[in-house]
Amino acid sequence: MAEPLLVLNGLGKQFGGVQAVKDLSFSIGAAEVVGLIGPNGSGKSTSVNLISGTMPPSHGEIRFAGASVARLSVSERVPLGLARTFQTTSVFPEFSVREQILTACHVRYRSSASGSVFRMASARREERAQRAKTQEILAFVGLSAVADEPASAVSSAQQRLLMIATALATEPRLLLLDEPAAGMVAKERKDLAGVIQRIRERGIAVLVIEHHMGLIMEVCSRIVVLNFGQRIAEGTPADIQRNPAVIDAYLGGAH
Ligand SMILES: Nc1ncnc2c1ncn2[C@@H]1O[C@H](COP(=O)(O)OP(=O)(O)OP(=O)(O)O)[C@@H](O)[C@H]1O
Ligand SMILES: [Mg+2]
Numbered sequence: 001m002a003e004p005l006l007v008l009n010g011l012g013k014q015f016g017g018v019q020a021v022k023d024l025s026f027s028i029g030a031a032e033v034v035g036l037i038g039p040n041g042s043g044k045s046t047s048v049n050l051i052s053g054t055m056p057p058s059h060g061e062i063r064f065a066g067a068s069v070a071r072l073s074v075s076e077r078v079p080l081g082l083a084r085t086f087q088t089t090s091v092f093p094e095f096s097v098r099e100q101i102l103t104a105c106h107v108r109y110r111s112s113a114s115g116s117v118f119r120m121a122s123a124r125r126e127e128r129a130q131r132a133k134t135q136e137i138l139a140f141v142g143l144s145a146v147a148d149e150p151a152s153a154v155s156s157a158q159q160r161l162l163m164i165a166t167a168l169a170t171e172p173r174l175l176l177l178d179e180p181a182a183g184m185v186a187k188e189r190k191d192l193a194g195v196i197q198r199i200r201e202r203g204i205a206v207l208v209i210e211h212h213m214g215l216i217m218e219v220c221s222r223i224v225v226l227n228f229g230q231r232i233a234e235g236t237p238a239d240i241q242r243n244p245a246v247i248d249a250y251l252g253g254a255h
Contacts, residue, residue, distance in 0.1 A: 005030045005205050011060035013046050020046040022229040033206045035216040038226035044209045045087055048176045052084040053077045081173030085163035093152030104169035105130040141165045141195055157188040177208045181215050193218050
């Protein structure tokens with residue numbers, strides 16, 4: 001049987017005396033949408049940082065598309081098909097929405113022609129292809145109407161969609177979303193759920209961290225629950241909702 005797209009094996013991250021992630025193992029299959037939930041400080045963002053390569057693990061293994069990636073940098077992982085968004089919105093404010101996506105498209109840009117005239121012709125062809133791809137991604141996430149606005153001028157929900165669009169431009173096989181619905185109202189969350197479902201229909205796997213349970217339950221086929229850096233449960237949305245350890249972890253955090 002083929003190996004799952006992403007396999008975490010005994011992953012750990014220590015910050016001084018804090019064990020942010022402890023002996024974490026789980027896997028994600030191709031085109032699977034998996035939720036990563038847990039109380040504040042339970043190690044969700046750290047897990048995404050380790051998978052994306054933002055920080056190295058203290059121990060453990062990360063396999064992606066059949067290869068060991070734990071020692072690769074972010075820029076070495078992106079071309080393999082690993083892309084992420086951040087918990088806090090990060091866009092280039094002076095770029096237009098379109099320019100920001102177009103810039104990310106260039107991660108895939110490889111002009112192979114050797115002579116200068118051929119290189120220019122091929123670069124122009126590439127540029128046209130990237131512009132068409134950007135146009136398609138704009139429509140896909142629902143940002144066509146604000147394509148030429150500066151990224152800083154669009155709503156915070158639209159900035160979150162822009163982070164997803166930028167990640168999609170790198171043609172990921174796995175997209176890591178850290179609290180994509182933060183600050184969104186109900187209608188915006190519903191649109192986001194639609195975008196995540198259509199991402200999966202494109203054959204892209206998604207790992208989504210989210211505090212909004214309605215969204216998690218709607219889009220995920222499987223959920224992994226963390227508490228104090230450790231996996232305390234894993235299962236379908238229905239399993240997780242009635243899991244006593246999960247209920248305990250959340251109520252414990254609320255007191
Ligand atoms: N760069 C860092 N340096 C030191 N400690 C860190 C760092 N990043 C995270 N931590 C600590 O690691 C633990 C896990 O943090 P993490 O951000 O992964 O939690 P989280 O589950 O994403 O929380 P939240 O729901 O609040 O976003 C926390 O105790 C946090 O203070
Ligand atoms: Mg976090």
